[in-house]
Each structure stands twice: as C-alpha cells, then as structure tokens.
Amino acid sequence: MKTRTNGEGSGRAPLDRFLLGKTLTALANASVKDMVQRPCAAPPKTRAFRIGLTGAPGAGKSTLCGQLALHRLTQSKTPLRVGVLAVDPSSPKSGGAILGDRIRMDDLPGSADLYIRSIGSRAATDGLSDNLPEMLDAMDAHGFDELLLETVGVGQAEYAARAQVDTLVLVLLPDSGDTVQAMKAGIMELADIYVVNKADLPGAQRMVADIRRIAAMTRMDENEWRPPVVLTSSQQPGSIAALSQEIDRHHAWMIQKGLQEQVLDGRARYRLRRLVERRLVQTVSGLDQSTLSKPMPQQIDAVLGELARW
Ligand SMILES: Nc1nc2c(ncn2[C@@H]2O[C@H](COP(=O)(O)OP(=O)(O)OP(=O)(O)O)[C@@H](O)[C@H]2O)c(=O)[nH]1
Ligand SMILES: [Mg+2]
Incomplete structure (x- = not known):
C-alpha cells in the first residue's frame, strides 16, 4: 500500500503517520x-x-467504508484528512492490510490525506477494542477532519459504537433476517441511517420497503431525526454518493440542533464507564475464597476498597 504524507495547502502540519501508528x-x-x-x-x-x-x-462494511472514504476525499472541495479505524475481531494483527486492500490509493487526488488502521477487539466484550475512545481522541489530535469507524455488530457493539460517533450507519443485508434481529435488539432505534447493502442481490428492494413501512409506523416527534433508508452496492457508485449525502444531511441536522455537547457528554460517560467496568471485572476475578464467603455487604466493601486503590 502506498502512503501519502502531505496536508499541504490545508494550513496544518503534515500527518505524522509514524507517531500516530505508534500512539495507536x-x-x-x-x-x-x-x-x-x-x-x-x-x-x-x-x-x-x-x-x-x-x-x-460480512454485510460489506469494509468495502462500503473504503468506498465512502474515497468518495468523501475525492468529492471534497477543500483538502480533507480522513482516518479509517476498523475494529476487526478476527485478525488483530492485520494492521490495516485487509481494509487497505480494498482502497485503490491511486484513485486519490494528490491533496488527499488518508490513514487506515485495523485493530483487534481483544478482550473487549462490547465488540469494540479496549481503549477505543482514547484511540479516536488520539486521531483527533492529529488533525483529522473525518473519522470512519467500522465495527462488527455483535449486539453490544452498536451501543458502544453509538457513543463514539456522531452519525451511526447500520449496514443490513437483504433477506438475511437482519431486520428482525436488529429490531428485536432495539438496534434500529440507535442508528441514524439504515443501509441495505448489496443492492445487486435479490430481496434488497423489498427489504427497503419493509424497513420504510416499519419506520413509518414509529411515532416520532417533529423535532426528531427520521432515519433514512439507503440502498447501496459496491458496484453502483451513485449509491455511495447517495449515502454520503445522507451522512452530510444528518451532520447538518446535528449542528442545527446543537447536539454536539450532548454527544461529547455521552462519550465521556462511556469512556469512564468502560474503565471502571474493566477494573471491576479484574477486581472481582481476583477475589479469593476468604472474601467470597463473607456476607455480601463485606464483599462489596472489599471490592469498593480495591477499586479506590488505582
Ligand atoms: N454482491 C455484493 N457483494 C459485496 C458488496 N459489498 C461487499 N461485497 C462482498 O461481501 C463480502 C464481505 O465484504 P466485507 O466488506 O469484507 O464485509 P464486512 O462487513 O466488512 O465483513 P466483516 O468485517 O468480516 O464483518 C466480500 O466478499 C465482498 O466482496 C456488494 O455491494 N454486493
Ligand atoms: Mg470488515
């Protein structure tokens, strides 16, 4: 994979890929x-x-992520710095190669700054990587304009990803039962945009109609965001442009409603909760029989005492 290190013309320091890689x-x-x-x-x-x-x-998230990143880079009137972070449960050591392979770097204009990195989800139970909030913050410190985060939906991952991003896109497969599953898990309500991907496969149009019907039945306040349903395919560039437009529309809506503070608040809460939860799990795992046989209030005291000793 070729790398580009520039950022000239954008009035900011060049992207230090080495330092960012080391930090991540x-x-x-x-x-x-x-x-x-x-x-x-x-x-x-x-x-x-x-x-x-x-x-x-397998819903096609990486393919879509790559195409979306390329689209946003190439269509932007001003030079953009775009970062892609993919949480990959299967290959913690892929180091960006898997996602990077999908992006033809030669398609990029000279002014473009693109950084791609895959990370393993390791022990994290929510499908994200431990310390992901801090990794995204580290990317902020490197002057990115946009960050794309790919996470595999394993139930909890959607909730965790929700807190980390401004606009959440749920990628569904036609005829996969995904809609029913997603609705059961309450995931549909979390997403800002629904994508029915692989539009070239049978059943895609019907699925879009199904989701639109369900969405139309949901009572919503006039002030609330109504998630659009977008049909995409890696073989139809126009569909990527349409998704990109809906993302921009949602971003503009968020700014208009002044929701950024609320989003930052949610992120801070999630970061704190994750750290405390991880520490709690470690502490409870380390308790011995002498503590575990005590009355519950004393067990709790022991855990809280341990938690307070960072
Ligand atoms: N027919 C069709 N196949 C697609 C499309 N987009 C991706 N694929 C194929 O679907 C498979 C999975 O694509 P990925 O982009 O790796 O999907 P993913 O959701 O990132 O997969 P995981 O990260 O492993 O969960 C690959 O074989 C892609 O070539 C599409 O629009 N249409
Ligand atoms: Mg993927």
Whole structure:
C-alpha cells in the first residue's frame, strides 16, 4: 500500500503517520492502570466528524467504508484528512492490510490525506477494542477532519459504537433476517441511517420497503431525526454518493440542533464507564475464597476498597 504524507495547502502540519501508528499501538496494548495513570491530555484543537458503520459480519462494511472514504476525499472541495479505524475481531494483527486492500490509493487526488488502521477487539466484550475512545481522541489530535469507524455488530457493539460517533450507519443485508434481529435488539432505534447493502442481490428492494413501512409506523416527534433508508452496492457508485449525502444531511441536522455537547457528554460517560467496568471485572476475578464467603455487604466493601486503590 502506498502512503501519502502531505496536508499541504490545508494550513496544518503534515500527518505524522509514524507517531500516530505508534500512539495507536501503545493505546491498544495499554492496561486499565496505564490508562488511569497516564497524564491528562489537553483537549484537541479540532475534533473530527465521526461516522460509524456497524452491522453483521460480512454485510460489506469494509468495502462500503473504503468506498465512502474515497468518495468523501475525492468529492471534497477543500483538502480533507480522513482516518479509517476498523475494529476487526478476527485478525488483530492485520494492521490495516485487509481494509487497505480494498482502497485503490491511486484513485486519490494528490491533496488527499488518508490513514487506515485495523485493530483487534481483544478482550473487549462490547465488540469494540479496549481503549477505543482514547484511540479516536488520539486521531483527533492529529488533525483529522473525518473519522470512519467500522465495527462488527455483535449486539453490544452498536451501543458502544453509538457513543463514539456522531452519525451511526447500520449496514443490513437483504433477506438475511437482519431486520428482525436488529429490531428485536432495539438496534434500529440507535442508528441514524439504515443501509441495505448489496443492492445487486435479490430481496434488497423489498427489504427497503419493509424497513420504510416499519419506520413509518414509529411515532416520532417533529423535532426528531427520521432515519433514512439507503440502498447501496459496491458496484453502483451513485449509491455511495447517495449515502454520503445522507451522512452530510444528518451532520447538518446535528449542528442545527446543537447536539454536539450532548454527544461529547455521552462519550465521556462511556469512556469512564468502560474503565471502571474493566477494573471491576479484574477486581472481582481476583477475589479469593476468604472474601467470597463473607456476607455480601463485606464483599462489596472489599471490592469498593480495591477499586479506590488505582
Ligand atoms: N454482491 C455484493 N457483494 C459485496 C458488496 N459489498 C461487499 N461485497 C462482498 O461481501 C463480502 C464481505 O465484504 P466485507 O466488506 O469484507 O464485509 P464486512 O462487513 O466488512 O465483513 P466483516 O468485517 O468480516 O464483518 C466480500 O466478499 C465482498 O466482496 C456488494 O455491494 N454486493
Ligand atoms: Mg470488515
């Protein structure tokens, strides 16, 4: 994969790929203790607009992510810096190769800045990688305009991804039973945009109609965002453009409603909760029989005492 290091013309420092790569690797390997004890970083000067793509394994998220990143880079009137972070449960060591292979770097204009990285989900139970919030923040510090986050939907992942991004796209497959599953899990309500991908396969149009029908039955306030349903296919460039437009529309709506503060709040809460949860799991796993045989209030006291000792 060719790399480009530039950013000229955008009035910002060139992207330091080496430093960013090193930072992301360190964060991926950092323990709860490392995270708690690391010095508090100054808030980044700029924050990237974050787009999340989530959905079942094999739904075509990586392909879509790559095409979307390319589309947004090439169609932008001003030079953009776009980062793609893919949480890949199957290949923690792929280092971006899998996703990178899908993007033809030669299609990029000279002014484009694209950074792609895959990370493993390791022990994280929510389908995201441990320390993902901090990794995304680290990318903010490198001056990205947009970040695309790919996560495999495993139930919890959608909830976790929701907190990390501004616009969440749920990628569904035609005729897969995904709609029913997603509705059962309450995931449909979490997404800002529904995508029925692989539009070239049979059943796609019917699925779009089904989702639209269900969505139309949902009572919504006039002020609320009504998630659109977009039909996409890697073989139809126009469909990628249509998705990109809906993403822009949602972004504009968020700004108009002044929701950014709320989003940042949610992110801060999620980050804290994840750290405490991880520490809690470690603490409870480390308790011995002498504590576990005590009355419950004493067991809880023991855990809280341990938690307070970072
Ligand atoms: N027919 C068709 N196949 C597609 C389309 N997009 C992707 N695929 C194929 O679907 C398969 C899975 O694509 P990926 O992009 O890896 O899907 P994914 O959701 O990222 O997969 P995981 O990350 O493993 O969950 C690949 O063989 C792609 O070539 C499409 O629009 N139409
Ligand atoms: Mg993928």
